Amino acid sequence: MAMSGGNAIRGTRVGAGPMGESERGETAPRENIPYYCANGHVTTPSFASEAEIPESWDCPRCGLPAGRDGQNPPAAPRTEPYKTxxxxxxxxxxxxxxxxxxxxxxxxxxxxxxx
Missing domain, CATH: 1.20.5 (Single alpha-helices involved in coiled-coils or other helix-helix interfaces)
Structure with a gap:
């Protein structure tokens, strides 16, 4: 009886070795910082612990600026109308x-x- 295709290890190549953190090294210590936009969306990007944390972050859902104060999110920027x-x-x-x-x-x- 012949094997048909050998689908047992689909998606990996022979000799690929172990996968995971041991191959890439240890990740830097990280912290998750929540940002709040005027539409009520919350996004929580993670930053390296020693990185400088920005005051504002663009909301990935609506594009408005998001701030770190959930009670007072930044206002939407005013867009000037086109002038001739x-x-x-x-x-x-x-x-x-x-x-x-x-x-x-x-x-x-x-x-x-x-x-």
Missing amino acids: HLAYVKERRSDADGAAILDEALGRLRASREL
Whole structure:
């Protein structure tokens, strides 16, 4: 009777050796730090004990910033609406300035056509 395929050790290669921590070495001491977002999500990344712990962390579920104080999570950042080039120009110049610049440009254009 012949063996059909040898499926007993599927997914490992011959000679792979032991799997687990002994192969990779010991992991550094870690601590889990909870972060809370404004939508009520809690995420708990783990950090090495000697690592500097950040004050904020992006929520992996909704993308809002999350803080370490569960009672006062950080507010969602305000996103500025898209402004056109004309909107930026109007912020820098008054209507009177615009009229003066237009008159000056038209004056130069008319003078160049008279030549």
